[in-house]
Amino acid sequence: MRPSPVRLTARPDEPGRWLWLVKWLLLIPHYIVLAVLWVAFVALTLVAYVAVLLTGRYPAGIHEFNVGVLRWTWRVGYYGYAALGTDRYPPFTLDDVPDYPARIEADRPERLPRWLPLVAWLFAVPHLVIVGLLTGGGWPDRDGGGGSLIGFLVLVVGIVLLATGRYPRGLFNLVVGINRWAVRTVAYVALLTDRYPPFRLDQGGAEPVPQPPPPTPSGPAAGEPVPPRTSGRTAGRVVSIVAGVLLLVAGLGAAAGGVTALAVHASRDSAGFVSSDELSLSTATAAVTVEGIEIHPLRLPGRDRTALDAVRIRIDAGNSPMFVGVGPESAIDAWLAGTAHDEVTGVYEDSSDVTTQRSAGAVRAIDRPAAQSFWLASATGTGTLDLRWTPGDGRFAMVLTNADGTTGVTAGATVGAKVPALRPLGNGLIGGGVVAILVALLLIYVGAVGLAGGPGGGRRPVPPAPGPAPENVGPPTVVTRG
Incomplete structure (x- = not known):
């Protein structure tokens, strides 16, 4: 596995119990600045598209600016409601701040395929769908907005902070992993890299470290544990969380519809109208x-x-x-x-x-x-x-x-x-909605707990295989000479 050209990292911090309740107010200046920066980001990305199409090169100044916007956004999100990972107020700068607990680094590619601007957005559609479901806007709510898995997880984090004063490490790994997937996708669409983002939820504060290729022995050495395969388990747990959130939204909608039907039924006049x-x-x-x-x-x-x-x-x-x-x-x-x-x-x-x-x-x-x-x-x-x-x-x-x-x-x-x-319609919708909500919460709980320990989901270590039994050697033979 090669190192990713776009690297998102986060250092675990210990946020306070109460500050997250007012961070929306403290972040208003950042939101105003980011609204302007993201307009510039989109405009300059279009300029970069044309430059890559004509020359095969991404302008260095635009690359540095766009990476800076992502960097600024990640610092604000890590402090705010994309992670609630720190109480250290984010700096007003596009530059990398090495001692800040949230960072983004990106390597500018020397050359890009000239055809990439024509199809990058199309190649990214599967990732955009997944990121949309994970981060918000994937399904409508009653006010016309969007539901959000990461918003739900961060809300759980906030409640746990209020109750215990500690950030659940498993949720930290999952939340950072979702943000990492989103940043990789945006970076690819913006042509900050030509490396197609992997369909992989890399959890934890640090980027995965590429391992050197292992030797190819004919079989595992005696006494060495065989590592379990976990990719299927991780994918299943992510699917469980996504399905749970979708079912939760459907259940809430059904229950709300049932309450509305019963309210309309109760408003009938004496003639039943x-x-x-x-x-x-x-x-x-x-x-x-x-x-x-x-x-x-x-x-x-x-x-x-x-x-x-x-x-x-x-x-x-x-x-x-x-x-x-x-x-x-x-x-x-x-x-x-x-x-x-x-x-x-x-x-x-x-x-x-x-x-x-x-x-x-x-x-x-x-x-x-x-x-x-x-x-x-x-x-x-x-x-x-x-x-x-x-x-x-x-x-x-x-x-x-x-x-x-x-x-x-x-x-x-x-x-x-x-x-x-x-x-009957109202009662049926409420009953079905309650059942759907309970099943959804169970799916979310199972998926989140399974991912809590990282990609392995809290696996128990595999004990080493027993070595060969020692040979049964009898007592030494004593030879005497007469």
């Missing part, structure tokens, strides 16, 4: 429409129905006769063709106001709304209109007009729906 707040609808034209209502069948064992049992549209018409109807969208579009009307396009969050878009056409009255034959459900009159509709499969639209079709429509509207099986 889940209803919206009252919306204010108003237009100077002859109609307000809600279009693009798509209903699809829900296939359940022993049932063939849509995802909604019933829809209720309640209109507060006041003293003016109003009409509300639901029908196929294509028929309603043909009926209103050439007549201006307002289509509801959105509802303001936490508000009764809606956004509308006016269709092209003349502002004019429409002909006898209630007399049209395509309505699937309708209601007309004054006061409170209550339209009940059992939806089928298709694309539909809702229309609100004055009963006589004249222009100038103003009313309040409330939409409700009966959703089947909310309680």
Whole structure:
């Protein structure tokens, strides 16, 4: 094994119990500087791509700058939430600081293949996927961010620090190994090296030391232990951790969905409908429409129905006769063709106001709304209109007009729906989510404990093979001469 041209090292330190809780605040100046440096890193990397493509050489100044950005980032991450490895505040410099506990060194290649800028990013895709899963952004959370294995591990480290004041050595080795994999991948994509990064989690603070090739004896010498093979075990433990984190995210999502379903079930009114707040609808034209209502069948064992049992549209018409109807969208579009009307396009969050878009056409009255034959459900009159509709499969639209079709429509509207099986769905999602979370925690625990002792995972030393038994030599023969 040759030494890596990009070397990430970390010296174990003894961080305090409490400081990690406020490091985010202390690191704000570094975050601001790094935001600028990384913009420059990307821009200069593109320049280096062109230089390598044309000359086969990586500009020395750009190489030193980009390595400095990685070096600075690693020092900040080691102090902060990529490792929590030290309480020594990182220096503001791109240069290597030999006495700082986190370092990166990189050898500039003399020449690079000219074709490498065209395909390096493609070759790196497998590593980018793995690094994305390990360091964050691989899967979305509820806020649209990304989940992160290393974030979870560092959180565990912080909790252990609070409880014991000591950094678990096994987690230290694993966290540094994940960061090393990420730095090697970024360095390859940035062409800081043409050495393809290994698919290997090199754990621990020091880079692996290349060993000289051993002699090739015909077999192991007597009395020497045969080292166990561990690469498969290490890969399996990493897979266990990654699978556990993915399952944990899925379990949390399922449990959150179950809680939401039960909350919606609890918000039903006495008739079993889940209803919206009252919306204010108003237009100077002859109609307000809600279009693009798509209903699809829900296939359940022993049932063939849509995802909604019933829809209720309640209109507060006041003293003016109003009409509300639901029908196929294509028929309603043909009926209103050439007549201006307002289509509801959105509802303001936490508000009764809606956004509308006016269709092209003349502002004019429409002909006898209630007399049209395509309505699937309708209601007309004054006061409170209550339209009940059992939806089928298709694309539909809702229309609100004055009963006589004249222009100038103003009313309040409330939409409700009966959703089947909310309680069983919620209970099932919560139960499945809890089971998934427990299995995920077990997978993470097994993988982390297995990796805690390094690549061997806490192997017991192999006792030496017993040597050959000594020969049974009898007592010496005494010869006497007479």
